[in-house]
Amino acid sequence: MNHDTPLSPLPLRHLTDARCRVLTAPQLREHGVLPAETTERCRPGGPWQQILPGVYLLHPGPPTSEERLHAVLLYARHRAPTVPRQGGGQPDAPAAMITGLAALALHGFTTAPPLLALDRIEVLVARTRRLRSTGFARIVRAVEMPVPLDVTGVPTAPVPRALADAVAELTDAFSVRRLLTEAVRGGHCETAALVRELGRARLLTRPHVVDAVDTLMAEGRALAEQRLYAMVHNHGLPDPLWNVDLRLPGGPHLGGVDAYWPEHSVALEIDTRAPRPDEDPLHAPYDHKREHLERLGITVVRCLPRALRDAPGQQATVVRTALMAAVDREPSAYVVVLPR
Incomplete structure (x- = not known):
């Protein structure tokens, strides 16, 4: 008695969909097809073919x-x-x-x-x-x-x-750039997550990948800015000053922000950073700038691109709350606002 033969073989005639037309050798044995019969059916001109080691296509012609x-x-x-x-x-x-x-x-x-x-x-x-x-x-x-x-x-x-x-x-820079750009523009994934994955794969040392990532970062920021404009107008927030630099009078440059409400001393910045594995988030340049502005009495709202994409209403509530809280705060230091 052959121990490979199941006691109650399953008939092959019911195999109609694409998944069932591709079976492994063990699966064929479950249907009562012995290795010798499989070999016979896979001979040149036969009804079956082996397309990968141990994997069989149960019809002739290309898969x-x-x-x-x-x-x-x-x-x-x-x-x-x-x-x-x-x-x-x-x-x-x-x-x-x-x-x-x-x-x-x-x-x-x-x-x-x-x-x-x-x-x-x-x-x-x-x-x-x-x-x-x-x-x-x-x-x-x-x-x-x-x-x-x-x-x-x-x-x-x-x-x-x-x-x-x-x-x-891929070695073609154009193909790499097109794929990465579609990933961001099409909303398939966040820029930071993609750049992080490229870093894990040690691909950020390849010049054509680095060039594509630069394009990717620009695409991600442009898309996030469009969503920020839409959020402000669709949810009835007061118009801010867009894309401005903040500076102390006669003093140092404080940094640029994506939106600023001077009457409320509220700044908003889209955080499109791609974190580096060795970067201490508590000492990143973004956090230094935020801490400096907040010491001057300016509230800084950090806005992630995915929040603008997935929950613009919730993000608008965060901004509105910061604007309303301005009346209860001490006046901020006077800052000069310049176009960026």
Whole structure:
């Protein structure tokens, strides 16, 4: 008796959707298909084909984009079981997820090539897994697996991680700049999160990536400023002085702010910084400026780009509260306001 044969084989005739048309050798055994029969069906001109080691396509002809995605995940999964997530007490990390350009295509990036145009599909697995890139499956390793997003039923890396993995393989500055710009302009992710991920991947030493990041930072700030203008006008806040420098009379430059209400001594600054891993946030230049202004009696509202995007009404309430509180404060020091 062959112990690989299940007692009650599952029929293959019900396999109709794309996921079921791609199976591993163990899955085929569950359906009562022995290795010898699999080999026979995969002979030249046969009805099946092996498209990755241990992964079979149950029809002739090229696989669809969905079948290729599923095949790559199956290849990584049946050789890479789930592993505990770092930190303890968390759910098990996923065995594999799509990343790189394929993930960006799934996320809807128009600047990423379509799935069928990709020669290889990148799949993210834990660093400890013993897997090799083969065929159209390219293995990418992670020290700590991120939480995947379900995109049309496919476990997909978050945009910052997918972008970092894509950029790592790109040498064309124009392509890198287009991807990063779409990420920010399209609202796929925050600038700081993306730059942080590029830093983790040690990509900020590459000149073409640094040039693209400069463009990215400018795009992020311009978009945040547009959302700030909309927030002020849509929520009935008084018009501030926009983009001004503050200076003590005959004294030092205090710094620039994105909006300033002189009658209330309230300043607002959009914080688009990309934190550096070695930076002490308590001694960052932004915080020095804020502390200096507040010692002069000027209230500083810190505004994150994601707050302007996701909760402009809540951010407007914060600003309105600061403006209303001005009547209960001591008058601020006189400052000179100059256009920036």
